Amino acid sequence: MPNMSLTKVPMPEQDPNVRNKNFLEVSMGYTEEMAMEEASRCLNCKHKPCVSGCPVNVRIPEFVAKVAEGKFEEAYEIITSTNSLPAISGRVCPQENQCEGKCVRGIKGESVSIGRLERFCADYHMKHSDAKAVKPQSNGKKVAVVGAGPSGLTCAGDLAKKGYEVTVFEAFHTAGGVLVYGIPEFRLPKAIVKKEVENLQDLGVEVKTNMVIGRVLSVDELFEMGYKAIFIGSGAGLPSFMGIEGEDLIGVYSANEYLTRTNLMKAYLEDYDTPIIKSKSVAVVGGGNVAMDAARCAKRLGAENVYIVYRRGMEEMPARKEEVHHAMEEGIIFKNLNNPVKILGDENGRVRAMECIEMELGEPDASGRRKPIAKEGSNFELPVDTVIMSIGTSPNPLIRSTTPGLDTNKRGCLVVNEDTMQTTREGVYAGGDAVTGAATVILAMGAGKQAAKSIDEYLSKN
Amino acid sequence: MYKILKRRQLNENVVLMEVDAPFIAKKALAGQFIILRVDEKGERIPLTISDYDREKGTITIIFQIVGQTTMLLSQLKEGDALLDFVGPLGKATDFEGAKKVCVIGGGVGNAIAYPSAKQLFNEGVEVDVIAGFRNKDIVILEDEFKKASTNFYITTDDGSYGEKGFVTNKLQSLIDAGNKYDLVVAIGPVPMMKFVCEVTRPYGIKTLVSLNPIMIDGTGMCGGCRVNVGGEIKFACVDGPDFDGHLVNFDELMKRNSTYKEKEAHDREHCRLYKAEQ
Numbered sequence: 237m238p239n240m241s242l243t244k245v246p247m248p249e250q251d252p253n254v255r256n257k258n259f260l261e262v263s264m265g266y267t268e269e270m271a272m273e274e275a276s277r278c279l280n281c282k283h284k285p286c287v288s289g290c291p292v293n294v295r296i297p298e299f300v301a302k303v304a305e306g307k308f309e310e311a312y313e314i315i316t317s318t319n320s321l322p323a324i325s326g327r328v329c330p331q332e333n334q335c336e337g338k339c340v341r342g343i344k345g346e347s348v349s350i351g352r353l354e355r356f357c358a359d360y361h362m363k364h365s366d367a368k369a370v371k372p373q374s375n376g377k378k379v380a381v382v383g384a385g386p387s388g389l390t391c392a393g394d395l396a397k398k399g400y401e402v403t404v405f406e407a408f409h410t411a412g413g414v415l416v417y418g419i420p421e422f423r424l425p426k427a428i429v430k431k432e433v434e435n436l437q438d439l440g441v442e443v444k445t446n447m448v449i450g451r452v453l454s455v456d457e458l459f460e461m462g463y464k465a466i467f468i469g470s471g472a473g474l475p476s477f478m479g480i481e482g483e484d485l486i487g488v489y490s491a492n493e494y495l496t497r498t499n500l501m502k503a504y505l506e507d508y509d510t511p512i513i514k515s516k517s518v519a520v521v522g523g524g525n526v527a528m529d530a531a532r533c534a535k536r537l538g539a540e541n542v543y544i545v546y547r548r549g550m551e552e553m554p555a556r557k558e559e560v561h562h563a564m565e566e567g568i569i570f571k572n573l574n575n576p577v578k579i580l581g582d583e584n585g586r587v588r589a590m591e592c593i594e595m596e597l598g599e600p601d602a603s604g605r606r607k608p609i610a611k612e613g614s615n616f617e618l619p620v621d622t623v624i625m626s627i628g629t630s631p632n633p634l635i636r637s638t639t640p641g642l643d644t645n646k647r648g649c650l651v652v653n654e655d656t657m658q659t660t661r662e663g664v665y666a667g668g669d670a671v672t673g674a675a676t677v678i679l680a681m682g683a684g685k686q687a688a689k690s691i692d693e694y695l696s697k698n
Numbered sequence: 699m700y701k702i703l704k705r706r707q708l709n710e711n712v713v714l715m716e717v718d719a720p721f722i723a724k725k726a727l728a729g730q731f732i733i734l735r736v737d738e739k740g741e742r743i744p745l746t747i748s749d750y751d752r753e754k755g756t757i758t759i760i761f762q763i764v765g766q767t768t769m770l771l772s773q774l775k776e777g778d779a780l781l782d783f784v785g786p787l788g789k790a791t792d793f794e795g796a797k798k799v800c801v802i803g804g805g806v807g808n809a810i811a812y813p814s815a816k817q818l819f820n821e822g823v824e825v826d827v828i829a830g831f832r833n834k835d836i837v838i839l840e841d842e843f844k845k846a847s848t849n850f851y852i853t854t855d856d857g858s859y860g861e862k863g864f865v866t867n868k869l870q871s872l873i874d875a876g877n878k879y880d881l882v883v884a885i886g887p888v889p890m891m892k893f894v895c896e897v898t899r900p901y902g903i904k905t906l907v908s909l910n911p912i913m914i915d916g917t918g919m920c921g922g923c924r925v926n927v928g929g930e931i932k933f934a935c936v937d938g939p940d941f942d943g944h945l946v947n948f949d950e951l952m953k954r955n956s957t958y959k960e961k962e963a964h965d966r967e968h969c970r971l972y973k974a975e976q
Contacts, residue, residue, distance in 0.1 A: 407784065407915070407917045408915065409735060409742075409781070409782040409784070417915075417919075445782070446782050446783065446784035447721070447784070448784060448785070448787065448916075448917055451725065451785070451786055451787060452721050452722060452725055452784075452785065452786065453721070471919070472919075473918050473919060474918050474919070474921065474933060474936070475919075475920070475921035477921070477924075477931055479931075483931075484924075484926060484947075484950045484953070484954065485953075486953060486954060486956065486957045487957075489921075489922075490920060490921035490922075492919055492920045492921055493914060493920040493921050493922040496914050496915060496919070496920050497914065501741065501742070501914065502739075507739055508739045509739060509740050509741045509766050509767060509965075510741055511741075511957075511958040511961045513957070585953040585956075632917065632918045632919065632936075633918065633936055634917065634918060634936065
């Protein structure tokens with residue numbers, strides 16, 4: 237008989253007023269008892285709606301049933317048969333729009349907490365198993381993966397398991413992509429990313445850091461070096477700015493820069509050299525997960541007032557619900573229905589305020605969300621010393637500009653066949669933000685997975 | 699790890715290092731840069747490539763000791779290694795088929811001007827070089843420039859070596875003497891580049907400058923290196939670092955480069971090297 241509680245078993249978290257001063261993980265994860273109790277809420281539906289909501293097709297009811305029985309390693313095996321990075325996706329997936337959004341229990345009450353259970357299994361395995369992945373028998377075929385982010389790592393893992401000799405080329409000094417430069421430690425501990433990368437290395441994947449493909453080697457040269465297929469997962473790239481007055485002032489960051497300084501370059505640790513402005517009041521412009529991450533980092537770095545300035549309402553915010561909830565708990569002030577007009581500086585060229593205008597929502601626009609309209613004459617000054625622009629990115633030009641035959645769309649995203657992830661060049665596949673523009677970790681993982689399947693089919697024929 | 703094969707102190711504050719980096723050496727061109735990290739806790743800093751040897755597989759960097767990272771870097775010896783060294787980044791300088799070029803360097807900027815002069819001279823272009831320094835003690839690369847130029851001029855601010863005056867004075871006198879340059883390449887402190895551009899502007903001489911904004915990733919991801927060129931936001935790491943000097947907003951660049959100046963001053967006083975010794 238399933239556990240008919242209408243609510244999820246709560247996950248222990250650090251107290252908001254403690255955690256907003258440290259970078260330790262916010263959510264501490266389920267205990268074995270909590271996991272079994274939550275897992276027993278699953279109805280094990282025959283038609284498995286949750287699975288259809290998962291970009292990597294995790295066999296959710298099967299693994300949840302194993303958790304309910306206390307067979308955690310078996311549950312982990314089921315998850316990893318289709319998802320090579322469960323400790324990560326369990327933490328950062330927008331489950332409410334995916335698996336959990338389709339859960340029958342969510343119709344009346346809360347859905348089963350599939351994400352927390354996935355995370356539990358991955359953490360359990362990391363803690364209890366020292367079994368190392370074993371490199372499979374090589375099939376002698378070399379594949380190059382460009383970019384060690386979620387799509388590239390997933391693609392590399394799936395191909396390595398099939399016996400391919402995979403080399404991942406990463407531009408940064410550390411593998412992980414957005415998992416290390418973007419998503420903060422308190423949401424995804426870097427030790428977990430490191431462990432997942434080491435797992436891939438045990439499978440035989442070679443990771444070469446400090447290699448900017450498009451500069452040090454071109455895609456054509458990779459083919460000349462004997463790679464039979466190439467996957468491009470080079471990520472989102474150039475940050476967008478609003479084009480308003482004052483974006484050149486000292487104290488205006490892109491979210492990418494602010495997060496990179498904080499996360500990858502560890503500006504929050506005393507003994508690292510990376511400088512970052514010590515802010516008193518910070519405005520983060522945007523309403524996505526990246527904006528939430530930047531705001532919560534700013535708070536932890538000591539800012540007294542941190543504002544989210546977003547031109548639409550709470551309902552329209554693209555960020556995961558949990559991130560918005562956590563940010564609010566931590567004291568981030570939401571100034572929704574406001575749009576920046578210009579940034580004002582002092583005599584030294586440093587930010588002193590941001591002028592905003594109030595907005596109201598009109599009819600739905602092309603995105604289906606209600607269009608924000610400025611309220612004439614409602615301008616006001618928000619006193620801040622730092623502004624973080626978190627309004628999206630456009631794809632990195634390095635590879636498309638150095639690789640003949642790779643078509644891109646108007647926005648500069650690589651064009652692929654959506655079923656196979658093949659680009660307009662034979663043997664070259666792509667996925668993740670380089671194709672979609674800024675999207676989620678799990679969609680990137682799904683694309684990497686699909687590309688690995690297509691590459692395997694392609695190379696099995698040739 | 700990237701081994702330091704050669705280390706030479708060019709003057710009190712300027713150091714040359716030849717680093718083993720065969721992949722980068724294969725591709726490097728004048729105008730491009732590398733990003734390095736000395737150790738795990740270090741910053742990523744960009745340095746323009748001063749020279750490369752494709753056969754030996756080495757990249758030469760020349761840097762001035764200004765802050766924490768260059769201070770740490772300067773302490774390394776031959777045989778030591780850098781943790782990270784990535785490149786070649788940025789676009790190579792496009793000389794647009796110029797036939798007579800004036801290459802101007804200011805201070806340590808001469809280290810970056812040198813590969814341009816060398817490449818042009820080797821391609822048979824007529825190259826006049828003006829190398830400016832504050833005084834005699836900090837003159838660098840004199841012999842190298844002499845081998846890579848048609849005419850070579852040194853200026854010092856105090857007249858202790860070469861001609862007394864600024865590079866802009868020398869450039870003006872060369873133009874006045876009837877030299878018809880179809881390109882000027884100016885690399886040095888931001889005010890110097892700004893003033894060189896003011897000299898060339900009335901004559902409509904195309905002037906390339908190499909910008910050095912604050913940078914982290916160097917691959918077009920963080921947006922820290924954005925500069926205003928002709929009223930548009932450009933990213934020095936992927937759109938540059940060379941830009942048409944007549945379109946660059948130098949005042950904005952100077953302002954943005956001062957973002958961490960208090961920290962830099964503090965670091966010079968309290969570098970962790972010296973902390974460790976105490």
